[in-house]
Amino acid sequence: xxxxxxxxxxxxxxxxxxxxxxxxxxxxxxxxxxxxxxxxxxxxxxxxxxxxxxxxxxxxxxxxxxxxxxxxxxxxxxxxxxxxxxxxxxxxxxxxxxxxxxxxxxxxxxxxxxxxxxxxxxxxxxxxxxxxxxxxxxxxxxxxxxxxxxxxxxxxxxxxxxxxxxxxxxxxxx
Numbered sequence: 747x748x749x750x751x752x753x754x755x756x757x758x759x760x761x762x763x764x765x766x767x768x769x770x771x772x773x774x775x776x777x778x779x780x781x782x783x784x785x786x787x788x789x790x791x792x793x794x795x796x797x798x799x800x801x802x803x804x805x806x807x808x809x810x811x812x813x814x815x816x817x818x819x820x821x822x823x824x825x826x827x828x829x830x831x832x833x834x835x836x837x838x839x840x841x842x843x844x845x846x847x848x849x850x851x852x853x854x855x856x857x858x859x860x861x862x863x864x865x866x867x868x869x870x871x872x873x874x875x876x877x878x879x880x881x882x883x884x885x886x887x888x889x890x891x892x893x894x895x896x897x898x899x900x901x902x903x904x905x906x907x908x909x910x911x912x913x914x915x916x917x918x919x920x
Contacts, residue, residue: 750903754833754853755872756806758865758882759792759799763812767843769794771816771823781822784829791826805831808871812836812862816843824850828906833873835861835880835891848898851906855880858891875902 761770768774773790781787792799809827815836816823824847827834834847834854847854853875861880865871869884878893894902904910 751806751831752853752876752903753872753874754806754808754831755870756804756808756833758867758869758871759796759803759807759809760862760865760867761795761809761811761815762862763837764814765795765811765816767816767818767820767823771795771820772826774819776822777819782825784825787822787826788829791823791830800826800830803830803832806833808833808835808873810835810858810861810865810871811839813838815839816847820846821850824852828852833875835873837861848894848902849907851902851904851909853894853902855891855893861891864889 765771768777771792772787773794776787776790789800809832816839820843828851834852835858836856837859838857844854844856855873855875855878864882864887869882872881872883875894876899878891880889880891901910904913
């Protein structure tokens with residue numbers, strides 16, 4: 747698991763509370779079409795809330811959200827975030843949304859109480875998802891949030907459910 751990039755450092759993309767998955771994260775049409783190809787999804791990530799997001803974001807950047815992130819049908823947006831090498835920190839998200847993010851192999855910390863008050867758009871952030879360490883280099887803030895549970899770290903490090911199952915199948919052939 748050591749080759750997985752558990753520590754990310756990049757710019758903060760700050761979102762508020764109650765950002766729905768359909769429309770807020772990814773267009774509903776891609777969700778209803780059950781699109782899973784990252785190449786198709788990436789150009790549409792946050793396209794309805796932040797035009798040009800996919801062109802500006804870089805691997806290691808961190809999406810910081812308020813309460814109730816990702817409500818509604820989900821999956822596609824997390825696939826795009828994971829493919830781009832992004833991390834996600836949420837004040838809160840439903841168990842279903844968290845489970846879906848983890849199942850795609852997305853590095854996510856939840857819950858992160860008051861995280862939106864500790865960040866501003868484009869702050870220089872660093873997060874270790876294995877131990878929950880959060881550093882805002884711009885504001886000189888250092889905190890710890892609940893890490894990705896150890897029981898889920900292998901699943902995330904392999905790239906989510908599908909990749910983990912392929913890994914498991916190969917290990918059974920030996």
